Amino acid sequence: MDCVYVDNLTRTFNGIYALRGISFKVDCGGSIALIGPNGAGKTTTLRILAGLLRPDSGVVRICGYDPFNEADRAKACIGYLPEDAVPFLNLTVRENLEYVAILRRLGDVRGVVNEILRLLDIEDIANKVVASLSRGNRQRVAIAMAIIHKPKVLLLDEPLNYLDIPTQERVIEIFRDLNRAGTTIIVSTHIMSIAERIARDALIMNKGSIVWRGSINELNSIAKSSGKTIEEVIVKLLENSAG
Ligand SMILES: Nc1ncnc2c1ncn2[C@@H]1O[C@H](COP(=O)(O)OP(=O)(O)OP(=O)(O)O)[C@@H](O)[C@H]1O
Ligand SMILES: [Mg+2]
Numbered sequence: 304m305d306c307v308y309v310d311n312l313t314r315t316f317n318g319i320y321a322l323r324g325i326s327f328k329v330d331c332g333g334s335i336a337l338i339g340p341n342g343a344g345k346t347t348t349l350r351i352l353a354g355l356l357r358p359d360s361g362v363v364r365i366c367g368y369d370p371f372n373e374a375d376r377a378k379a380c381i382g383y384l385p386e387d388a389v390p391f392l393n394l395t396v397r398e399n400l401e402y403v404a405i406l407r408r409l410g411d412v413r414g415v416v417n418e419i420l421r422l423l424d425i426e427d428i429a430n431k432v433v434a435s436l437s438r439g440n441r442q443r444v445a446i447a448m449a450i451i452h453k454p455k456v457l458l459l460d461e462p463l464n465y466l467d468i469p470t471q472e473r474v475i476e477i478f479r480d481l482n483r484a485g486t487t488i489i490v491s492t493h494i495m496s497i498a499e500r501i502a503r504d505a506l507i508m509n510k511g512s513i514v515w516r517g518s519i520n521e522l523n524s525i526a527k528s529s530g531k532t533i534e535e536v537i538v539k540l541l542e543n544s545a546g
Contacts, residue, residue: 304331305330305331305364306329306332306366306380306455306456306487307327307328307329307352307364307365307456307487307489308328308362308363309325309326309327309348309352309361309362309364310326310362310363311324311325311360311361311362312324312326312348312351312358312360312361312362313358313359313360313361314356314358314359315359320510320511321511322344322347322348322351322358323510323511324361324512325344325348325361325511325512326513327513327516329487329489329504331455331485331487332485332487333487333488333503333504334482334487334488334489334490334501334503334504335488335489335490335502335503335505336490336492336498336499336504336505336506336519337349337489337490337491337492337506337508338491338492338493338495338498338505338506338507338537339507339509339514339541340509340541343510343511344508344511345460345491346386346460346491348491348508349383349385349460349491350385351370352365352381352458352489353378353381353383353385353458354374354378354381355383357371365377365456366381366455366456368380379407380454380455380456381454381456381457381458382449382450382451382454382456382457383457383458384445384446384449384457384458384459384460384462385445386460386464387464388441388442388445388448388449389441390433390441390445390448392434393432393433394432395429395431395433396420396425396428396429396431396433396436396444397416397420397429397430399433399444400416400419400420400444400447400451401416403448403451403452404416404451404452407451407452409452415451422447423443423444423446423447423473423474423477424470425440425443425444425447438465439466439467439470441465442462442464442465443466443470446462446474446477450477450481453484453486454486455485455486455487456486456487456488456489457478457487457489458489459478459488459489459490459491459501460491461491461492461493462474462478462492463475463494463497471497475497475500475501478490478501479500482501490502495533495534495537499519499523499533503519503520504516504517504518504519505517505519505522507540507541509541509544509545510545514541514543514544515540515544519533522536522537
């Protein structure tokens with residue numbers, strides 16, 4: 304089954320195309336990285352999938368549900384980490400997590416919150432208000448909020464921004480564990496080394512269109528056989544797509 308289905312999606316801002324009719328599917332349990340230059344349309348795609356931005360036209364299904372006409376069911380199915388996510392600043396870390404756990408109707412709120420605090424290694428800051436935290440620690444809290452309910456589909460927009468190296472490693476492992484347990488992952492990133500560790504497939508976007516879709520292994524083979532780095536291969540694909 305497709306957990307994410309997108310057909311001929313378009314979106315404009317002030318008459319300018321951010322998405323020019325993109326189509327793709329992700330199998331349940333799959334993982335795909337959205338890769339592309341600034342302004343390619345990655346965040347716009349994720350915001351539409353999360354049901355936060357209406358497309359001008361096209362079809363979207365998340366776990367089989369329309370994120371706009373069946374919003375409750377679609378939202379119950381996803382976890383979303385926005386670009387530059389900001390938790391409620393005047394609540395503590397624990398209060399933010401309790402709030403999400405209650406909204407998500409999770410039983411044993413205290414137990415679930417303690418478990419996610421442990422998983423992200425943020426027990427020591429649990430009682431601090433988010434406004435007092437460093438940017439990296441805010442990002443850790445935002446990640447905890449996005450995954451507290453072990454979503455069926457996880458939408459991640461530049462998830463490792465601001466994180467120190469040990470935390471990046473920990474978070475990558477958490478995402479991989481979720482994916483192994485069946486969570487479908489869509490992750491936008493500019494960093495190929497991160498894309499290949501979180502995702503199996505790549506969707507390369509440029510100026511609102513999909514330029515290439517395939518496995519990251521395939522990209523690596525193309526790179527190897529042409530004596531280039533994977534980044535150089537992507538730049539070439541982007542140049543070719545620009546005509
Ligand atoms: N709220 C908005 N108002 C006007 N234009 C917007 C808005 N959001 C996005 N855009 C435009 O849509 C296009 C796609 O933007 P988007 O944020 O999806 O790109 P991106 O691939 O996520 O880029 P980045 O790598 O910089 O995060 C850009 O041209 C951007 O300027
Ligand atoms: Mg973006």
